[in-house]
Amino acid sequence: MQALVLTYVKAFPAYLTATWQTLLYLYDLKLAVMAGGVVLVCLLLRIFLGGIGGKVVRLAVYVGLFYFVSTREQFRVLFADQLSARIIAGIIIAGVWLPVTIVGGVLRLVLGRGSEPDYAPPPSAAATQGAGSGQPFNVSKPENEKKQIMVIMMTDIVGYSARMEKDEAATYALLKEHNAIVRKAIAGNKGKEIKTIGDAFMVVFTEPLDALRCGIAIQKELAKFNKPRPGNDQLKIRIGIHRGEVIVTAKDVFGEGVNIAARMESITDPGGISISADVHDMVKNKVEAGFQSLGVVKMKNIANPPEVYRVHINYG
Numbered sequence: 394m395q396a397l398v399l400t401y402v403k404a405f406p407a408y409l410t411a412t413w414q415t416l417l418y419l420y421d422l423k424l425a426v427m428a429g430g431v432v433l434v435c436l437l438l439r440i441f442l443g444g445i446g447g448k449v450v451r452l453a454v455y456v457g458l459f460y461f462v463s464t465r466e467q468f469r470v471l472f473a474d475q476l477s478a479r480i481i482a483g484i485i486i487a488g489v490w491l492p493v494t495i496v497g498g499v500l501r502l503v504l505g506r507g508s509e510p511d512y513a514p515p516p517s518a519a520a521t522q523g524a525g526s527g528q529p530f531n532v533s534k535p536e537n538e539k540k541q542i543m544v545i546m547m548t549d550i551v552g553y554s555a556r557m558e559k560d561e562a563a564t565y566a567l568l569k570e571h572n573a574i575v576r577k578a579i580a581g582n583k584g585k586e587i588k589t590i591g592d593a594f595m596v597v598f599t600e601p602l603d604a605l606r607c608g609i610a611i612q613k614e615l616a617k618f619n620k621p622r623p624g625n626d627q628l629k630i631r632i633g634i635h636r637g638e639v640i641v642t643a644k645d646v647f648g649e650g651v652n653i654a655a656r657m658e659s660i661t662d663p664g665g666i667s668i669s670a671d672v673h674d675m676v677k678n679k680v681e682a683g684f685q686s687l688g689v690v691k692m693k694n695i696a697n698p699p700e701v702y703r704v705h706i707n708y709g
Contacts, residue, residue, distance in 0.1 A: 404528040431458065435493045458485045471550070543597045543646070544604040544636045544672065545603055545654040548575060548591040548611070551629045551663040570591060574614045582607035587646050595654075597646055601636055601672040602679055608632045608666045609682060609706055615664070616708055633658030635699065649695070656692040657701060670700035681707045 438451050472688060557566040575594055579586055583603045587595045598604040611632065621629040635657055637650030653669065661667040673684055683705035692698040
């Protein structure tokens with residue numbers, strides 16, 4: 394088997410030469426136009442059709458091309474054995490696949506189709522955790538659970554869904570800027586990112602003061618980011634912070650404490666921070682910010698909602 398493989402490896406330069414001679418022999422204007430159209434279609438599929446479905450479609454196209462080339466009578470009569478014909482047909486298809494894959498990947502980045510492979514931005518969390526929605530997260534009890542008192546911070550971009558519908562590429566670029574700002578603040582304030590849901594972050598902290606400092610750092614950094622931008626193109630987020638009992642697993646956090654934080658975020662003004670009374674009692678007089686009580690705000694599916702405080706950030 395090894396000897397057979399080495400034989401074909403040594404013969405590969407000859408196969409490349411035979412491939413080039415075959416293309417020259419079969420060349421005509423009509424065939425060249427058809428080949429150019431096929432390459433263009435493959436390139437467009439690479440750029441605009443991502444995910445598993447896109448891979449399956451592209452694979453089917455290349456398999457179809459291989460079958461079309463290798464079974465053409467004009468092609469088969471050039472070679473004494475079918476194996477050589479199939480090898481050369483494979484080289485021709487590889488000659489289409491490789492540049493299409495490289496060029497298409499570069500164009501995906503340039504056109505903002507995603508810096509991650511076949512990325513498709515998930516739906517906005519605003520649609521799933523607004524004041525009128527049902528439970529924003531799954532609160533069923535997983536295995537190996539344990540209950541803890543933790544501080545939960547929820548964030549959400551204002552108007553994300555509308556922006557995505559209007560200009561997906563620009564909104565995704567904005568989302569990446571947002572994510573970088575939020576993650577920098579989380580890392581600098583002892584937070585732990587649990588997950589992102591579209592444009593929303595769920596983060597936990599041990600201490601309420603760290604959570605509030607993180608929220609303030611995010612809003613201040615976003616204020617700098619927005620300063621040179623027109624009002625209709627600014628990036629604003631809402632932040633809700635609550636301290637309560639949650640169910641903790643190896644990969645997630647569940648429970649009413651999470652739901653309260655999500656509800657608080659949904660009633661927060663754009664660019665603002667809302668905190669619960671328990672958080673307020675533990676951070677007052679410890680940060681350069683003011684606090685305004687909004688009273689006990691009714692929250693859907695929350696039997697005993699906490700008193701909510703609006704945070705007034707000092708941007709001086």
